Amino acid sequence: MQNWQGKLILMNKWRRQHSAAIFIGFLSNLKEVFITMIAVLIFGQSSQAGGTLFYTILFAGILFVSLVSGIIKWWTFRYQLQEDELQVRQGLIFRKKRYIRKERVQSIDINANILQRLFELVELRIETAGGGGEPEFRLIALRKEEAAAIKRELLLKESASVSEPEEAEAYEASDVFTEETETGLAYETSAVMDDEILEPEEAEEEGTYKWKLSPQRLIAAALTSSGIGIAATFVAAIVSQVQQFIPPFLYERMIGWIIHSGVMLIGFWIVVILLIGWLITIIRTVLKYGYFTIRKKDDEIHISRGVLEQRQLTLSANKITAVRLVQNLLRQPFGYTAVYVESKGGGRKDEDLSTILIPLCKMKEVDSLLIDILPEYAVKREYSALPKESLRRYMLRLLMPALAAAAIITYFAPFGWLSLILPMVAAVYGYWQYIDAGIGNGSGMVWIRSRSVARSEVIVPRKRIQAMTSTQNVLQKFDDLFTIHVSIITSIVGKTFSLKHIGKEQRDDQFQWYSYEETEEERKE
Structure with a gap:
């Protein structure tokens, strides 16, 4: 039984976004122009040629061109949803076609900022896996029902679909009506629509796990x-x-x-x-x-969040390639951590191309939360500490630049002697990095813990690792130390996690674990 009562009717008809897309795009450009203008006024020099009148005319011209460009873009941008793909055509002079196959979709993100909420519209963002230079596709002005219908069709699993007679029978029994939108997309909606878009108080379906940030x-x-x-x-x-x-x-x-x-x-x-x-x-x-909520039903993880800009992201659990636990300097003393996930569809730029799964929780709560959300990653982790030869590598790497900076400041500054604190802080921080670093494996997982500024702990399944390599620089050769690198797929470029100055035995243990022949149970997975 599907968890929605509306059904998209595939009409094989090209359609445009809501006409408010012109206004939304224009206001977005207006915001950028406004920020640029403020930057010019603050950081520019008053003696620059042209003066205020010149810049006023310049920015007015930019806005006019932006408005005309937005109208042309809206008129020439068309899309249609086929049985197994979303097709897009755009461009006036240089025409471009794009086809997004259902099986390439990694995640679908539904947002609604202030502008879109004024028109009761949402933005649909689709992340796709690999291939080409365009992993992301956006429709910035859709009605909630349209976005929900497209999302359901693109995420619909073949195995979950019912036969046509059963489907027809189910819809005859329900109270439905058909509505035609101004974009030409027709969709059916039941009398009580399961509108999961931006509705945090929706009644929970049986078997759905829910977690909210208090x-x-x-x-x-x-x-x-x-x-x-x-x-x-x-x-x-x-x-x-x-x-x-x-x-x-x-x-x-x-x-x-x-x-x-x-x-x-x-x-x-x-x-x-x-x-x-x-x-x-x-x-x-x-x-x-604000209003951060996780809902999980079967393999799908739905994340809703945001006060002014409301967002809803849908992830597939089997496309997640790693879990990261991050503790910054303020959170670690209180035992708090943030939990991120890496997925094949990538993530947001403001989250280092990752996706925030849990903004804040206690470290002791992580395993119990992962059992409910991502049980595969809820493994007991024991870390192998780095050899004692690594200690001076971690300390010298920070101590030498700090000594050089302290010497320069002491020579030139009136209170330069205070800079002698820098080498002491660097030495302590290097020792802190050393004791935090560790690596281990087991239960089909490898885990790595390290610290730059924040302490980061990453858990990666062996079946998600694209490559495991080691490097050794000239200084590391003296102590027979190595740096190990674990690469996974997250976006087009992927992501690599590294741990510096591990011992030879530790490196060999990881390579043996990674290259060991898979068991029968793992082959079935």
Whole structure:
């Protein structure tokens, strides 16, 4: 029994998106132009040729061209859904065709930002596997029912389909009506439609697992987010350009006052900038992961999240190639971690081409959650520590640059002696990286733990590994150490996880495990 009551009628008819796509695309371009204009005003020089009038005309021309381009793009962009593929045609002068086969679809993401919600529309984003330079396809203006119908058809498994007589009989018994959209796509909808798009309070079907991020965990995730540095850098860049908006005599007085105020005032402003950056990060995290919900039914994992921009992503569990546990410096002391998954369809750029599965949970809860969501990855992990020869490699790698920086700062800066703290911090952090590093295997899995800034733990099934290699540089040869690399498929380019300075016995153990002949049970899988 399928978990939806609507059915797409395949009409083999070319159709366009909702006409609001023109307005949505134009406003998106307007946002980019606005950001560019702000950047020019903040970072540009007031003496540049042309002045304000020149840039006003320039940006107005860009917007006009963008509007005309959007109309042409909407008119020439057409698509149709066949039995086993989605076909797309686009272009006015240079015409382009694209065919997305059902079996190549890795994940389908349904979003609804503020603009789309004004028109009661959604965006459909399709991730495909391998081949070519276009793993992603988007329809930015569809009605919820259209998006749901296309999603169901593209994710529909052949084995789950029922015979035509049974199908017809089932629909005769239900109360249905047919509606024709302005795009030409007809779909049938039952009197009580199972509209799973952006409806977090939907009644749960029997056999569906559900997990929600609690408000307390959401706040904890926001308070311990790792994006403070980026936000603080942005704030500092804006503050550094304030001089353009302050009279010269007042600016000179302020600079003189800051110089004579000494280190304490400078430290105060640094703290203020960091606090503002932290506040921006907190708000961004709450908006991004609010209403975070996971639903799993059979092989499909549905992830819903977002306050302003609502998103729904559907993943197939058997297309997930690895699981990553990430603990940043703020979360590790409290025992919190974020859980990411790598999949053949890739992921979002803001998540390092991964997909966030659980924004925040306790480390001790990970295995129980994986049992319900991805039972294959819920394995007991025991790590083999790195040999003692690796310790100095980890420490020297950070200590040498820190000593060089401290020497330069000490020579040129008035309070340069404070920089002697840098080598001590580097040595401690190198030791921390050493004790965190480890590797192990078992139950058809290999797991690797390492630290750059955050501590990362990756779990990879042997059957998902594309290649396992080792390298050895000149310095590693002195201690017979190696770096091991495990490569998997995630997107077009794939992804590689590495662990530096492992011993020869550890490397040989991993290679023997990886190349060992598969058991009968694994061959059946």
